[in-house]
Amino acid sequence: MSKDSLANFQEIIGQLNSSQDQEKVELIENLIDVEDGGKLTKTICSFIPDENKGVRNAATMYILTKQPADAATFLVEFVSSDDITVRNLAGEILIKLGTASIDALIEYNTNKNDDDQKFIIDVLGLITDDRAANHILTILSASENENVILACIEALGNIRHEDSVDILLLLYERNELYKPTVVEALGKIGSKKALDFLMAKYNVEDELTKYSILESFGYLGDVDTYFFLLEQISSIHGPLVWPLITSIFLLKEKYCLDIPFDDRMKNLLMYTLHEGTAEHKKIALSLINVFNDKDILLASLNFLGEDYELDEIIRTKIYRNSDFIFEELPKVLSDSGENVRHILNIVLSTLMFVSSQEGAINISLLQKKNVIHSVSEYLNHYDEEARRASMEILFILDPESALLFSDSMIKDENLWNRIRLVELLEGLNSIEAVKAIFQLSEDGEEMIRDRALEIINNRNLKEIFSITK
Template sequence: MLPENIKNKNIDLKEIQSLSVDDKLYYLDEMMLIDNVDDYCNFICSLIEDEDKGVRNASAMVITSKKPREAPLKLAPFISSNKIHLRNLVGEVLIKVGEDVIDPLTEYSIGKNDDDQKFIIDIFGMIGNENAVSHILSVLSSNENDNVILACIEALGNIRYEDSVDILLLLYGRNELYVPSVVEALGKIGSQKALNFLIEKFPQEDDLIKYSILESLGAMGDVETFFFLLEKVAEIHGPLVWPLITSLFLLKEKFDLDIPFDDRMKNLLMYTLQEGNPEHKKIALSLINVFNDKDILMTSLKFLGEDYELDEIIKSKMYRNTDYLFDEFPRIVGRKPENLLNILNLFLSVAEYTINELPEQSFQLVQKRNIVYAVSDCLNYHDEEVRRAAMELLFLLDTESALLFIDAMIVDENLWNRLRLLEILDNIYSPDVTGFIEKFSNDPEEMVKERAAEILSSKTNNNIHPI
């Protein structure tokens, strides 16, 4: 039950400040159970600046969930706060409340300084509702502050207000500072006039602006844009390759087009894989579905472990191109790359799948021999996880060959590796393994000796015979 003294008509802010944190949280929790909290708006909004973070967050939750009618008006003054954390929290809340904040914030912005104007415009841009456009255009026409103007440009792009294209084109030529933001906004709006303008401007601009234009063309382009970008494949070098590849991929997917694969395109993809950020690499790898190139596939293994989504793309490619992986794996492992563990684990997964699900596509004799030899060299690697993965892979591929290297495995300095070896040996139904298990009777770790004794006892009791 909520007390009467926290209702709007009875509220005393001094009394609120004297409440305990537990009481404040209790009242806010109770309000989450009420359909309409308009009568408690002053109380709720006053707690947005409480000293306790939990209370502030609870207040924000009630406001965004229940959206009391007067909340935007009550929260607006906090936009001018010198407390950055409070200002940012209020901004997040107002964005979540949505279009209902537009009129109150427009009214509040009258006569405010440039920082407050920019903050309000940023909020409108994040909300993305056309009801804010008239205010944004008014500020844009009357304010000379570059940061405010940039905020207006970005907001118009986020709102995707097509009628602002002519204004944005004027701003393009007004100040070079505005150009990247104008290009991005035009890309989001996506009108034919904006598209034609950017393609016309592309040859004249420096690389920084070209980069922005190439990024935008992927979102706003048409079929003609796709062929325009293909023409640039032979001309573009360096970081401009990344947005070019990305936009080609987006337009290919959008219009179901084919990207011709030649040495130049291959080089662009290789460069993107080697120099691009994870997002660019994902795009390049996605194009491998089309090109299926061995060099690109093998190069992608260098980046295994950098990014989870990138890893999943690489894995899916390797599952579909096992022959490439099986042929190149010994050379890759032999170089001992920094991500050796990631590569071993990937290969272990692919090998298990191939052996169990696709036996007809399994290893050729020469492939298996080369792989076993390369992996055995990892048994003395400095990383215990690499040694463990190598051990498991050897036994998966060929038990008989794995047993040739068992002396190195038995003396592995890692306790858990030796225990894992015992588990593997326990599942080999051959009398030959008994002698190897007996070697653990002198292990320095009691846990290992006890486990070896258990396995030996079990095998003796079950009277195991050769397969």
């Protein structure tokens, strides 16, 4: 690099250090495409603790985009910051820099206080590179701080260091506090020795440790473990159901095994749906691929809106078993409470799916009558989305019956619901539909009036039906 280039970078560094925040942000962003040979790395890294969020973000983007070889050397000191925001940001960047951060973290970790040591071990574990294992084991053998020891155990699991299994088994027996973390680490490592150890420990441990062991079986278990888990179905209860169901599912998928479905399994799935987390509910619903049980499917409707992925799983199941929802819809709606909007929306999307796939909706006249009656009650619901879904369901099922409720639809206080009503009426030729269009041509909202009048004029409705305002 020439003397002129060096002088130029010194000038840039001076500008960075003296400029105002917005100017600094723009300058850093412009420097991302400049080849500086690492001359600006130290200065850019020094802006990570800057008080201005824009400056911090620009510096972060620069580092992660260019990934300078020595960036970790300058960033690692910020893990000792008293400002938790700065500390966490530095940690996130070091993790994203990956293996390039390991040497700097190990070197900085020497003789640090317990908080810093734990934080650095956490970061090394999340980088998930085995190069850090020996250093983590060294800290583990020397530290007497429980938080540092737990961080080391977790990190060894994250990097899946097989040579640490014997040490982890010793730690399991040393302190009750360590057991759940050791079990989780062993599950990630996946050792046969660890599996045999945990199988032997399962029946003698407390509920908390059993929970962790059950979770780990889904990752390190084998076919024998799968059948062991099935044996637990008849006796297990409470929150232990959730990791049991999860591990059964994971091993079933891993080894392509059959899973029995009886009242005991059904009860566990129902309990999981009612009491489990969103993740556990997803697992329970995934097992419905095998079972397609009506009670479980209908129970799942109560959890619509909790989680997007869960909603998609439920939607897929309902599409494949649409007859269940039409049979039970009146009862489902009456029990839905605050969840009615989500249930009406899934009914609507199911009708649209069935129509597109089969061309017709094959439900009995009695079922259709019951659905229309129950859905029409929500045309005056306080939730505008529930009203819109109800309206669309009625028009898809039976436009003639839907028009019996046109007065309620026309009076809907939501502008977009009335616009949607105009669109639904546009393709209908009955006198009742045309009357409704004429009523909407006198709506208080100009947008609705114009759209209704456009339909009247385009279809020459005044002349055809001899209807005048």
